[in-house]
Amino acid sequence: MNICSWNVRGMNDPSKVGDIKNFVNVNKISVVALIETRVKLKNSSKLQNKFGAQWHWVSNYDHSDRGRIWIGWKHRVVTLTVVYKSEQIIHGIVSANSANFTYGFTAVYGLHSIETRRSLWRELSSLSALNNLAWLVMGDFNSFLYSRDRVNGNSVTNAETIDFETCLSQTDLTELKSCGHFYSWYKGHEVHRISSRIDRAFGNSCWHGTYSDVVVDYMNPGLSDHTPLVMNYKVNMKKGGRPFKFFNYMADHPQFLQAVQKGWEKNQTTSTMQNVWSKLKAVKVEHKALHKQEFAQLETNIEKCRRDLEMAQSISIANPDDSVAQEKETECVAKLKLFLKVQESAYRQKSRI
Structure with missing residues (x-):
């Protein structure tokens, strides 16, 4: 089962929608969090329908009129039950329809200042207290965790990392192993472009104990300036018996x-x-x-x-x-x-x- 989080930086360009759809199909994504779609509510259904009838969607337009977060899932493969939504979070329970694979999934899009992100850290802390399942958190946090998370820009300060660090210590979340690119956001096309690691994937202790072999792949950004994060987990799907056929x-x-x-x-x-x-x-x-x-x-x-x-x-x-x-x-x-x-x-x- 492939799970993806991607800040697509707008989906009003038809060519970008086609590129995202192709990426989802080629990488066999079952659950995808599309972040910063910039699509108005009245146009959202039209664009979501372009992905095909096999996809169901949920968004947080009731908390943000710019379609900050969409979560899509292939309803024949998995079922998603939404538990909580806000301006910066959509949280739900994902269950594979043909396997013993159930986990909490939170898609995140952090706001752009230290002050406005503080509600995000509080919400994650509240969810951790309610979550007794394996828990996966993915998205664009718009925040730094370590001093090395930005190059060719201003140095990362302690004020930019302290809230994030405190949240992780309170929620039992630790970062998943990753491969591919280290940085997830790029500004400019010059040689010394600014690069940052602000898109991340985390799991709680139950997740790491159960799915310890999972790795998140930071892939090429395509038409966005953020890399898509793709997590692959080989679920042992229960196969039904062979269909009856009279010879x-x-x-x-x-x-x-x-x-x-x-x-x-x-x-x-x-x-x-x-x-x-x-x-x-x-x-x-x-x-x-x-x-x-x-x-x-x-x-x-x-x-x-x-x-x-x-x-x-x-x-x-x-x-x-x-x-x-x-x-x-x-x-x-x-x-x-x-x-x-x-x-x-x-x-x-x-x-x-």
């Missing part, structure tokens, strides 16, 4: 009718239609059991039959008077013919589909 060759099996009768006699219920449905389901179970017993791994069985036939023929030809070897050869020929007939029937049926 015509099963009807020729000598135990086929017996399997049907055995299934049809099960699951007596009060409702007539429910009774029919239960019987058909039981027949399917019996059919699958018979198929697994007699025809599972068809290609492998054919190769085994060929090897057995080759061995039997070698013995039979070398010993013309060995009746047991001849009977074994006859048995292998019949078995191989049966499996080849089954294979041909399956190929014919699939080709029509």
Whole structure:
């Protein structure tokens, strides 16, 4: 499952929307926080629809009329339940639909001054007190954590870092391991451009204990001046069983009718239609059991039959008077013919589909 946070610095340019959409698709993003969209509320649905019907969206327009934060998620892959929204935060619970993977997710866009960001630190502290899950916090904090977080600009002062440091100590958040670029924001295109690390990803102790192998990739900024942060976690998705398919060759099996009768006699219920449905389901179970017993791994069985036939023929030809070897050869020929007939029937049926 890939999770992304990206300050896109405006989405009113159609070419930028296309670039963001392509990035999301190429990197197989399931949850994305798009920050600083600069899209008016009346135009937001139109742009969100360009990503496709597989995406659901939530934003914080009720706290900021400039669309500061959008969170999108592929609803067939995950479910997101919004818990809290403000001008600088959207917080929710993300659950994978087909895996045991649930975590708190907070998208952040910090305001541009030390004073206005103080409400952000208070909100994160409040969320940490309520959060008993693995917690992932990603976004543009617009704040520095260490003196090395800016080059070719004014030196980072203690006043710029102290609130951020205090918040982290109060919330049990520590930064995730990262790769790619170190700096996440760039100003100017000259040789000595100003570069800063203001986009970050954090996890609480529960996150680090559970997903210790997760790394955040700081990628190229594309049409923005911020790098997208992409976190990949390999979720063990629970795969459903193979869909039921009736192969015509099963009807020729000598135990086929017996399997049907055995299934049809099960699951007596009060409702007539429910009774029919239960019987058909039981027949399917019996059919699958018979198929697994007699025809599972068809290609492998054919190769085994060929090897057995080759061995039997070698013995039979070398010993013309060995009746047991001849009977074994006859048995292998019949078995191989049966499996080849089954294979041909399956190929014919699939080709029509």
